[in-house]
Amino acid sequence: MANHNGRAWTDGMIPTILANENYIGKTVYNRTSRRLGQKLVKNPDHTWVRGAAAIEPIVDPGIFVRAQKLLAVRRVEIPEDEMLVRLRLALRRRGKLNSRTINETLGLNHVSSYVKHFGSLRKAYALIGYTSPRNCDWIETRDFWAAEQARHAAELAELLRTELGLQADFFPDGIALQIGGERLVSFLVARRLAHRGEDHAAQWKAYRRQISSGLLAVMRLDAANRAIEDYVLLPAPLRAGRYVWLSPESLRRHRGAVYKEKGALFGAIKAMLPKTTHAAPTSSALPKKRSRSGQPKAKGFGGRRSRCGGTKSHR
Template sequence: MKSAIALGRAPGATLVAQYVRMSTDQQQYSIANQCACLAAYAASHGMHIVESYRDDGRSGLDLGGRPGLQRLLDEVRRSPRFEAVLVFDVSRWGRFQNADESAFYEYLCLTHGVRVIYVAEPFGDGQSPMAVLLKGLKRSMAAEYSRELSAKVSAGQRRLTSMGYRMGGAPGYGLRRMVVDAKGERRGVLQPGERKSYPTDRVTLVPGPADEVATVRWIFEQSAAGVPTDHITRRLNLVSTQRRWTKTAVRSMLCNDKYMGVNTYGRFTQVLKHRLSSQPEDTWTRSPGAFEPIVSPELFLKAKAARQKRCAAVSDSDALAALRRLLREHGQLTCGLIARSPSVPSPQLYMRRFGSLRRAYELIGYVPARDISFGEKKERIAVWRDSVTAFAVDLLTDAGSAVRRSGWTMTVDDAWSVAFQLLQASKDHRRWKWRVPAVSRPADLIIFIRMAPDASAPLDYLVLPSNASPAWPALITEQPDVSARFFMFPSLAILLDLAALSRG
């Protein structure tokens, strides 16, 4: 959030902005306290606050979820009317898990003539060796606090799971969330979107309406009797008027042991804003008998065994024959179409059997038209990677830097390195987009060359520090958002600025 501060300006006062952040909605006084401290500092140092940027209830782990900081950095790049940014302390600037990422954003402000002043820190905006050392220590401490807190929260959630309490998420069809107090007494059922009122309350699962419970049991009974998932899905849709069933939903239900009363935590983790990842089963925390079961353990395991037997019974030739029938019926094949078709095995089966959907397509002689176009453009833009890398080498060499090239990576003045990657456009719902891939760390900077949709020429350059990869934008659209624009440059002139610094 950005707002202008309408205060009287003292003659000769330094124009500054302020940035404030609180982590949770419960810290209702945090923003006010920070603003009071920043205002007092500004008054005592001959400063006038002209802009205010704030992030309410925002985690400091990355840049992606902080529109206030994104707008501040975007303004810094566009001729700001302030000379400095006041921040309460290093932790309010961010608890970035890589301390270099925090330093990178501060450095970008500095290169555009804007100082970052931490008013509650002893070093303020100092750049002396001792100040730089202390600032780095504070950044590491801010990051470590989040890591320690994450570990404590995870341990607490595992303990509560083992006690039979639900750790969040939708209850699932046939189940409802029940609030219980500290003594285990039931308070009532939570409706969708509702949250418990007291911190000491806990949530458990209970059977839902009788008709939903009966449907869940019927699904398990059918599966245990050997009825394929697609047949079950078709029968459900013939009689259901409340919802549209899919094979994925039915399969997910049949695989979830909460229906036999088991409380499970840790199937997937997303620690400190990193990507969601599945975890091995031996790391899960499980509490059998935590909930009132809808189906018995015997029925659950019988249905599981029947599904495994059915999957093994589908031969490769049968699976490919089903794909051919679907192709004849619709004239094309997509992952979503396969998943929605009851008479065709799941996309996951094709991936397990043949390595990928593309390989399964090849075996039945199907070539998606979009993939042909994409492949042609990929070949067309390949030459640009070498061309841009060669141009960058010449550009920096002419400027006086010592440049060593190895493939698409170059080392500048033996001080820093940069690697070049291509971003190819793809179309989704009539809009062009560019996906930014995760890459190993081949250099200090990764420059992604964003190519035009027709692969004719580069549009611009996305310059990203490799040590801040968790904060990289995952997707660039035709109208990039602030977090992406901050890293985008119309030319490679930024390399000249960086090289000038490395040459001293």
């Protein structure tokens, strides 16, 4: 379910909303400050300036106060060595650790706190001698594959400009192209899931966020999830959902086409463009040059924060 900005809810949004004094009619100033040429800093609570009854309240003040007390009780501030001691005790009791276990265990900090203090959950696990059974290699290469999505989008945009004289603009996410305000294609990466036996066909999983229009050009990775094995082009629209599951059966159901080479994929995308856009540029109507600012940087495509705690990655 999307929030008012059309984005997925996260575990950090709810506490922020519950602590927002705007809902009880107060406006708060001086939360942050910045000296000329210096970095933005957060000011301590006692320096904040509050304007009472500045706007019409929509939450009862008594309920708001009760919510702040509950938030304060749930907040755990302990030293890093104590955080590790409690994590080790939780491991002995539960037998394993993951994001859900940590967030549901009383006395433990939130997963985001462990990531903030130790860099990632994997590093926190290592400090207590625990090795997660979850394969985190995929998570640690997500920055590399996000860059590949953006690179494919940029190459296709250049191809459309030089061969068809079309101005393809980037979506803010950096992985999709639009023409005339309509999403043309989005580039996704599908990791290959663990093989389930000889009787089961290979299966891939791609995170598609909230994309609901345009073509989906999916890069399917090899068994090690280290290189592109082939490409799949899916028509739109697909059934709503955050993920696209790819297998021989789903390809038939979605009418997807498989291409071994990137050039063949780009050719298929060009062939699907309306014929009215195929007019080649003439000397009297030269194509517009693309901005030199370059394409937007692609955002991570892993959805919610990984239970492994992502780190800077390379292939």
